[in-house]
Amino acid sequence: MGVIIMLIFLGVIVYLLKISSRKETKLLETLPVEDILRLLEDHVDFYKAIQTPERKETFKNRVIRFIQNVRFTDVDTARHTLLDEVLIASSAIIPLIAYPDWEYQNIREILLYDDHFNLDYQVNEKNHIMGMVGDGAMNDTMILSLRALREGFEKKDGSQTALHEFVHLIDKADGVADGVPEYLIPKSLIEPWLRHIRAGIIDIKQNDSEINPYAATNEQEFFAVISEYFFEKPQLLQRHHPQLYEMLNRMFKRYP
Numbered sequence: 454m455g456v457i458i459m460l461i462f463l464g465v466i467v468y469l470l471k472i473s474s475r476k477e478t479k480l481l482e483t484l485p486v487e488d489i490l491r492l493l494e495d496h497v498d499f500y501k502a503i504q505t506p507e508r509k510e511t512f513k514n515r516v517i518r519f520i521q522n523v524r525f526t527d528v529d530t531a532r533h534t535l536l537d538e539v540l541i542a543s544s545a546i547i548p549l550i551a552y553p554d555w556e557y558q559n560i561r562e563i564l565l566y567d568d569h570f571n572l573d574y575q576v577n578e579k580n581h582i583m584g585m586v587g588d589g590a591m592n593d594t595m596i597l598s599l600r601a602l603r604e605g606f607e608k609k610d611g612s613q614t615a616l617h618e619f620v621h622l623i624d625k626a627d628g629v630a631d632g633v634p635e636y637l638i639p640k641s642l643i644e645p646w647l648r649h650i651r652a653g654i655i656d657i658k659q660n661d662s663e664i665n666p667y668a669a670t671n672e673q674e675f676f677a678v679i680s681e682y683f684f685e686k687p688q689l690l691q692r693h694h695p696q697l698y699e700m701l702n703r704m705f706k707r708y709p
């Protein structure tokens with residue numbers, strides 16, 4: 454009898470070890486690839502506007518890979534759908550459209566809240582934080598308001614919360630979030646870029662700029678906010694701020 458209990462006990466241990474060592478990626482065959490494709494076609498303008506079938510295929514595959522590798526966790530009453538995962542993954546891939554080999558090393562989990570939250574993670578429509586990337590113990594974690602995510606794709610008003618947060622991750626990939634994404638920007642452009650950022654911040658503070666005033670917070674927020682503008686309303690940015698547009702185009706190579 455003792456031996457049997459011992460064997461069962463050993464079996465349980467081996468099973469638990471197997472579970473804990475299993476890689477956290479979701480299996481491709483369990484993902485509803487056809488549904489993901491349909492959601493991209495129906496809800497992501499950027500995907501629809503991609504010109505060649507090859508580039509569309511690459512975008513779709515990168516979205517699927519992102520969904521496979523990242524954990525999406527609902528907090529409290531939040532209930533996310535497959536569409537939310539597609540919108541988040543698209544927001545991750547859009548700014549890196551010209552860098553097909555880029556894989557995010559600094560995101561593992563995305564915590565999803567129903568609505569906007571505050572620094573104590575209290576959810577309330579009156580709170581103002583729509584998304585943030587974690588630091589310290591929360592490194593590799595992003596927090597998003599589902600309302601802000603969805604409105605970013607529905608309203609088309611130049612604001613794209615999820616893309617904003619992924620631009621922070623791209624900025625942070627070189628070790629420091631400072632508005633200078635060193636993997637994207639040639640060294641010779643770093644100084645001119647910083648001059649453009651500082652001039653842009655002064656312009657927001659002193660004049661009647663149409664750029665979201667949150668950009669004037671600091672260099673890293675300027676980079677994230679102006680990137681939302683660049684991807685959401687490129688023609689308008691080009692008309693109003695041709696030099697900023699030109700700098701961003703050299704980094705993101707949206708039209709290579």
Ligand SMILES: [Zn+2]
Nearest residue numbers: 617621674677
């Ligand atoms: Zn930000």
